Amino acid sequence: xxxxxxxIIHHVVIVLVLLWLINAYSFCHPIAYFVSLxxxxxxxxxxxxxxxRKLQHEExxxxxxNRVQWNSETVRWLNKAVEKIWPVCMEEIVxxxxxxxxxxxxVDRYKPWTVKKAVVQHLYLGRTPPTFTNMRVHQSxxxxxxxxxLGLNFLTADDMNAILTAKLRKSLGFxxxxxxxxxxxxxxxxxxxxxxxxxxxxxxxxLRICFAxxxxxxxxxxxIFHHGVDVTEVPGISGWLDKLLAIxxxxxxxxxxxxxxxxxxxxxxxxxxxxxxxCQGAYCLCQS
Numbered sequence: 001x002x003x004x005x006x007x008i009i010h011h012v013v014i015v016l017v018l019l020w021l022i023n024a025y026s027f028c029h030p031i032a033y034f035v036s037l038x039x040x041x042x043x044x045x046x047x048x049x050x051x052x053r054k055l056q057h058e059e060x061x062x063x064x065x066n067r068v069q070w071n072s073e074t075v076r077w078l079n080k081a082v083e084k085i086w087p088v089c090m091e092e093i094v095x096x097x098x099x100x101x102x103x104x105x106x107v108d109r110y111k112p113w114t115v116k117k118a119v120v121q122h123l124y125l126g127r128t129p130p131t132f133t134n135m136r137v138h139q140s141x142x143x144x145x146x147x148x149x150l151g152l153n154f155l156t157a158d159d160m161n162a163i164l165t166a167k168l169r170k171s172l173g174f175x176x177x178x179x180x181x182x183x184x185x186x187x188x189x190x191x192x193x194x195x196x197x198x199x200x201x202x203x204x205x206x207l208r209i210c211f212a213x214x215x216x217x218x219x220x221x222x223x224i225f226h227h228g229v230d231v232t233e234v235p236g237i238s239g240w241l242d243k244l245l246a247i248x249x250x251x252x253x254x255x256x257x258x259x260x261x262x263x264x265x266x267x268x269x270x271x272x273x274x275x276x277x278x279c280q281g282a283y284c285l286c287q288s
Contacts (some may be wrong), residue, residue, distance in 0.1 A: 008043060008044070008047055011039075011040065011043045012040065015036045015039065015040060018036075019032060019033070019036060029040070029114075034074070036065065036122050050218065053186065053188075053216070053218065054155065054186070075133070075134060075135050075150075076130045078132050078135070079129075079131055079132055082129045082130065082132070083129050086127075086129035087127060090129070091124075091126075091127075091129070092126050095123045095124060095125045096123070096124065098175070098261075099123060100120060100123055102259065103120050103123075103192040104119070104120065106248065106252065107120070107164070109248075110244060110247075110248045113168070113169075114165065114169060115166045115168060115169070116168065116169045116170075117166070117167045118165065118166045118167070118168075119164070119165070120163070120164055121163040121165050122133065122161065122162060122163040123161075123162045123163075124159075124160060124161050124162065125156060125160055125185075126156045126157040126158075126159045126160035126161075127157055127159055128155070128157040130152055130153065130154035130187075131152075131153045132150050132151060132153075133151035133152075133153055134150070135148060135149070135150050135151075136147075136148070136149040141194070143194065143196065143208075144194030144195060144196055144198045144208065145195060145196055146194070146195040146197070147193070147194050147195075148192070148193045148195075149190055149191070149192055149193075149212060150190070150191045150193065151190055151191075152187065152189055152190070152191045152215075153187075153188050154185070154186070154188070155185075155186045156184055156185045157187070158183075158184075160182070160183060160184060160185060161181070161183065162181070162182035162183075163178055163179060163180070163181055163182075163183070163208060164179070164180045164181075164182065165178070165179055165180075166178050166179075166180065167226075171198065172241035178223065179223070180221055180222070180223055181219075181221070181222045181223070182219055182220070182221055183220045183222055184217045184219060184220035185217075185218070186216070186217070186218040186219070187215055187216070187217050188215060188216040188217075189211045189212070189213065189214070189216060190211065190212040190213060190215075191209065191210070191211055191212070192208075192209070192210050192211070192212050192255060192258075193207060193208070193209055193259075194207065194209075195207055197209075198264070202263050202264065202266075202267045204263045205262075205263060205264055206213060206260055206261060206262050206263055206264070207252055207260070207261040207263070208209045208223060208258050208259070208260050208261075209253075209258060209259045209260075209261070210253055210254060210255045210256075210257060210258035210259065211249065211253055211254045211255065212254075212255055213254065213255075214246060214249055214250055214254050215249060215254075217245050217249065239251045239275025
C-alpha cells in the first residue's frame with residue numbers, strides 16, 4: 001500500500017503541523033489539543049465504518065461465488081456475464097450514455113449554494129464490474145410485463161476516475177474554478193427493474209429502474225489532485241454529504257421515483273443517445 005492511499009496519515013500530519021504552528025506563535029491552549037483529539041477520533045471512526053463496509057462487501061461477494069449450483073436464486077451466471085461484458089462495452093454505456101446524461105441535472109439540482117455551475121469533465125467507472133447478490137421476480141403490473149429485484153453491490157477499483165469542475169460564485173470565491181477528483185465509489189442496495197415488451201422491433205419498449213429502498217452510497221473525493229486527503233472523511237463535511245446524498249437518492253431514484261430508459265426513441269434514426277426520464281409520481285422529465 002503506497003503512502004498516498006493511507007489518507008488517514010494526512011489527517012494526522014495536518015493536525016501535528018497546525019499544533020506546531022500554534023505553539024510556535026505562542027497561541028497554544030489546551031482546547032486546541034482537545035479539539036485535535038476529537039477531530040482525529042471522528043476521522044478514525046469514519047475509516048473504521050468504511051473498512052467494515054468493505055469487509056462486508058467482500059464477504060457477501062465470496063459467499064455469492066461459493067453458492068451451490070442448485071440454488072434457484074443464484075446469479076453466478078449473471079455476474080460471470082457482466083464480468084466479461086463490462087470492459088468491452090457495458091462500462092462505456094453505463095458511464096457515458098446513462099450517467100453522463102443524468103449527472104448534469106442531478107448536480108445542478110443538488111449543488112451547494114456556493115457553486116454557480118458544475119460540469120463533469122471525465123468519468124470512468126474502472127475495470128471492476130458491479131456484483132449482483134440475488135434475484136427475485138415480482139408480480140407483473142399493468143405498466144410492466146416483467147419486474148425484477150436485484151441485489152446490487154458495486155465497489156469500484158482503484159482505477160476509477162471522475163473529474164468534476166465547479167465554478168464558485170463571485171460573491172464568495174471570485175468566480176474561481178475548483179476541481180474535485182472522485183476516485184472511489186461504493187453503492188449497495190436493492191434495485192427494481194421494470195420491463196415493458198413490444199411485439200415489434202426493438203421488442204423492449206422501455207426500462208424503469210429505481211432502488212426499492214434508500215441505498216448505501218459512499219464515495220472518495222479528493223480536491224485539486226488525484227492523490228491526497230479525502231474530504232468526505234472530514235468531520236462536518238462527511239455528515240453533510242451523507243445527508244445530501246440520502247435526500248438526493250430518495251427524491252430521484254428510490255421507489256416510486258425512478259429513471260426510465262426509452263428504447264423506442266433510442267433506436268430511432270434521429271436518436272444520438274439513450275432517452276432518459278426522471279419520474280416523480282405522475283411527473284416525468286425526459287432528455288436524450
